[in-house]
Amino acid sequence: DLAHGPLLRAALCRAGGTGRPVLLLAAHHLVVDAVSWRLILEDLESAYRALRDGARPELGAKSTSFRTWARRLAEHTEAGGFDAELDHWRGVDTGTALPADHTGGANTVADEESLTAGLDTEETRRLLQDVPEVYRTRVNDVLLTALGRVLARWTGRDRVAVTLEGHGREELLADTDLARTTGWFTTVYPVALDVPRDADTGTALKSVKENLRAVPNGGLGYGALRHLHPTAGAALPGLPQVCFNYLGRQDRTPAPGGLLSASHGDGLTGGMDRAADRPYLLDVLGRVTGDRLEFTWSYSREVHRPETVARLAAELADELRAIVRHCAEPGAGGRTPSDFPLAPLDQTALDRLVGTGTDVGDVYPLTPTQTGMVMHGLDEAEHGLYVEQITFVADGARDPGTLAAAWRHVVDRTPVLRTSVALHGVPVPLQIVHRDVVLPVTEHDWGTLPADRREAELERLLAEERARGLALERAPLLRLALIRLGPDAVRVVWTFHHVLLDGWSVFHVLADVLAAHEALTRGERPRLPERRPFADYAAWLAARGTGPAEDHWRGVLSGLRTPTPLPYDRRPAPGTTARSGTWLSQRLGTEETRGLQEFARRHRLTLNTLVQGAWALLLAR
Numbered sequence: 001d002l003a004h005g006p007l008l009r010a011a012l013c014r015a016g017g018t019g020r021p022v023l024l025l026a027a028h029h030l031v032v033d034a035v036s037w038r039l040i041l042e043d044l045e046s047a048y049r050a051l052r053d054g055a056r057p058e059l060g061a062k063s064t065s066f067r068t069w070a071r072r073l074a075e076h077t078e079a080g081g082f083d084a085e086l087d088h089w090r091g092v093d094t095g096t097a098l099p100a101d102h103t104g105g106a107n108t109v110a111d112e113e114s115l116t117a118g119l120d121t122e123e124t125r126r127l128l129q130d131v132p133e134v135y136r137t138r139v140n141d142v143l144l145t146a147l148g149r150v151l152a153r154w155t156g157r158d159r160v161a162v163t164l165e166g167h168g169r170e171e172l173l174a175d176t177d178l179a180r181t182t183g184w185f186t187t188v189y190p191v192a193l194d195v196p197r198d199a200d201t202g203t204a205l206k207s208v209k210e211n212l213r214a215v216p217n218g219g220l221g222y223g224a225l226r227h228l229h230p231t232a233g234a235a236l237p238g239l240p241q242v243c244f245n246y247l248g249r250q251d252r253t254p255a256p257g258g259l260l261s262a263s264h265g266d267g268l269t270g271g272m273d274r275a276a277d278r279p280y281l282l283d284v285l286g287r288v289t290g291d292r293l294e295f296t297w298s299y300s301r302e303v304h305r306p307e308t309v310a311r312l313a314a315e316l317a318d319e320l321r322a323i324v325r326h327c328a329e330p331g332a333g334g335r336t337p338s339d340f341p342l343a344p345l346d347q348t349a350l351d352r353l354v355g356t357g358t359d360v361g362d363v364y365p366l367t368p369t370q371t372g373m374v375m376h377g378l379d380e381a382e383h384g385l386y387v388e389q390i391t392f393v394a395d396g397a398r399d400p401g402t403l404a405a406a407w408r409h410v411v412d413r414t415p416v417l418r419t420s421v422a423l424h425g426v427p428v429p430l431q432i433v434h435r436d437v438v439l440p441v442t443e444h445d446w447g448t449l450p451a452d453r454r455e456a457e458l459e460r461l462l463a464e465e466r467a468r469g470l471a472l473e474r475a476p477l478l479r480l481a482l483i484r485l486g487p488d489a490v491r492v493v494w495t496f497h498h499v500l501l502d503g504w505s506v507f508h509v510l511a512d513v514l515a516a517h518e519a520l521t522r523g524e525r526p527r528l529p530e531r532r533p534f535a536d537y538a539a540w541l542a543a544r545g546t547g548p549a550e551d552h553w554r555g556v557l558s559g560l561r562t563p564t565p566l567p568y569d570r571r572p573a574p575g576t577t578a579r580s581g582t583w584l585s586q587r588l589g590t591e592e593t594r595g596l597q598e599f600a601r602r603h604r605l606t607l608n609t610l611v612q613g614a615w616a617l618l619l620a621r
Contacts, residue, residue, distance in 0.1 A: 007031045023259075029184060034247055035167055036182040048259040064176045066183035072173050077228040082221035086232055088214070089222050094161040094190045094237040098281050099154060105302030107281060110274035113301045117313040118294030119320060126324045127293060134327040135205050136339050136357075138212075140164075140246055143286060145208040146319035147244060148193035150312055158196040161240035163188055163280065170218045189219030190240050201326040206336045206347060213338035243279070246286040282309070284316075293320075333358055340364065342535075342542055344427050352425055354432070361415060362433040363422075364538045370499050371429055374421060374472065377499075384466045386498040390506065391462070397490040397517065400482040404441045406517035407480055409526055410509060411439050416500055416534040417509070420475035432475070433535070440479035446491075447484050458483075458491070465495045472497070564619060 001007075007028040014021045025040070032040070047057035076082070105111075119127065131142055144162070151160040168185035169178040178185065194207045226233045283298040295316060299309050326332055335357035337345055342364035345353065354360045366374060377386045397403050411417045415433045422430045444461075446454050461481060470477050478496035485491055501509065508531065516526035588596070600610050 002028065002030070031184060032182060033167070033184045033186045035169065035185070039180050039182055045259050060180070063180045064178055066181055066185075069173075069176060069178060069181065069183070069185075072176060073224060074228050076173060077224040078230065082217075082225050082229070083232075085216045085221040086225065086235075088216055089190075089225065089236050092161065092190045092237055093159060093192045094240045096151070096155055096157060096159075096161040096240060096242075098241050100281075100303050101305045101308055102303055105300060107278045107300040107303055108274065109272045109276050109278060111300040111302045112278060112298055113306065113309075114296050114298040115306065115310055115313060116294050116296045117310070117317055118292055119317060121291045123321060123324060124288065124291060124293040126328075127320060128288070131324060131327045134333040135202070135209065136335060137205060137209055139248075141205065141209040141212055142320070142323055143246055144191075144193060144212065144244065145195070145205050146316055146323060147242075147284065148195035148208055149197075149204060149319050150315045151193075151242065152195045152197050153315075154312065159192055159194050161190055161192045161242075163239045163243040164191050164215075164219060165243065165245035166218050166220075168218070168220060170220050172217055172220065187219045187223055188239060188243070189215065189222035190237060191215060191219075201323055202332060202334055205323070206334055210336050210338055210347075213336075239279070241281040243283045244286070245284070248288065250287040250289055282312075331356065335360065342539060343430055345430075349426065353422060353430075359435050360432060361418070361435045362533075362535050363430055364535050365542070366421065366429045366431055366499070367538060367541055370431070373499050374423070374429055377472075378423075384469055387466055387470055388496055388498050388501075389462055389466060390492075390494045390496075390510075391458070392492055393485065394490045394492055394514075394517075396488055398488050400443050400484055400490050402520050403482055403490055403492070403513075403517055404439075404443075404480065406513050406520055406526070407441070408439050409516045409520075410512045410528070411437065411476060411478075413528065414509070414512070414531070416505075417478060418475055419500060419534075420477065421472040421499065423473060433533075434475045437476045439476060442479075442481050444481065444483040447486055454485070458493075461493060465493060468495075470495070470497045472499070566619075 008031065009026045011024040011026075012021055013024060043059050046059060050057040118124075127142065128139060132138065135141075144164075147162065148160055151162070152158060166187040166189070168187040169181075191211060193211050195204050196207075199207065222236065226236050278298075278300060281299065281303055285296045285298070287294065295313060297309050297313050333356035335350060335354055337343070337347060337350055339357070340350070340363040343350070344365070345363070350363075354363065365371075373386055394403060418434045418437045419431050420434065422432055446457060449457065461483075465479070465481065470479075477500055478494065480495075481493035483491040483493070512528050515528055519526040596607065596610060599605075600607050
């Protein structure tokens, strides 16, 4: 009784003899979805165990209630929270008409038939474990590629529409937690799949993957706009005639000795009114049971013949087998634009840049500072501009090989150290993070050289390393020279491109290398601090609007039309190169430095601000 309840009942059925009792739970689908059943059974198991042991049941903190979520969702919709999705949903072509064996046949619950077909256990294992990495796909990408190709042949169209079901528990609204909330959150939404009938398997997989990645917020906005928005609902397309839902693994068995000792995957079907109209002509439900992927096809016998649906089911299984075979072939694989959302690349440009992409971890643009650095460096490549060198002696390092291993460990776990720069065939300079690189390391033994000879050799080596330069498009943009000076001292010459690291980051890298070396020397696996990848900063920077910053700097620089002129002794030549200058170093004494630090502390300034202020005063004079 939807109006008065109850919407959940439980019955404990005791079998005769020594058979274990059976618990029957019956609930209206409006109050429980597939995720909710799992939560209910987990809590039931936990409470049973506690009571059996004489303890008070503790089910953890309560998550956001369904009532609160429904209210917040309505408020979010009415406030325009999904309005940005309107163009997407209006553009979904749902007009795929399915061929019918019996035109005008009834499509009621009473007319429903179903059949099941699928893959064997080995095919299922390969599909779920081996296939996803090849194109960085999810299971739904693969299943819907196969289904889309079947429907395309059947309907004679290169674009087909399906209705998808999702869990609906999207992390959309602040201060809501639906992880353990019971209710019916299921979303249904339309998706158009581009599956050209002449496309090869790899192209079809990439296309469908991008179709699915384009769905905003897991499809939640479609239903909200259609049913909760004050004006948008009538303008949205209806749902396609084919529904697809993949439930995942459905035969998990609880731990032995608990309340639930048998699989709860199958359950009992509900009791819909036999006179009710079915919402779809074809309903395809996928799940893994007994380590086998199977699909249940539900249809109306008054619209489609059993042999028609059986043929479609067999073709779906054959398409999945073909995908498994394709993904095992040498050279199969690829990436799609959604894998690298910061990179302004279409599929053709991305294929040209990364190929199969097996060695590519990420692609994203250079930051503005990096871009300027690269362009400037290319203009004066012969001078080794932005090729940086750091040299130091690692006291206590007895084995250069162990030190090299420490460096390799740090490179392997630090994405920016595996980065190259793409300059050709791309709309903007991009940085490519490679999954695996070989760190160039050369070893030298100067243990028998006198001190003056060592200094001369070091100057020669530094000059040679700088003259070699670093090819921006070939990772890694760093290399090492390790020089044995004695039984427990190794000089390190680290050459790297400044586009990778600023001064702050250099110290992070050196700290990680020394910590890794210490661990390896003790025969332990290095445990280094987690550091966020540079890509996170690039994403943060890309998401920031430039308007407020532009307004700020226009205000700061208002009234200035030319750079501040500097006095000079001799008029500089036009086009002076970056390497035409030289350095002048000045070191302050201990007392002077302490005095400046005290002054800065007293006036709540940093030393950097103090130096910048002194420089400004000097320029003003």
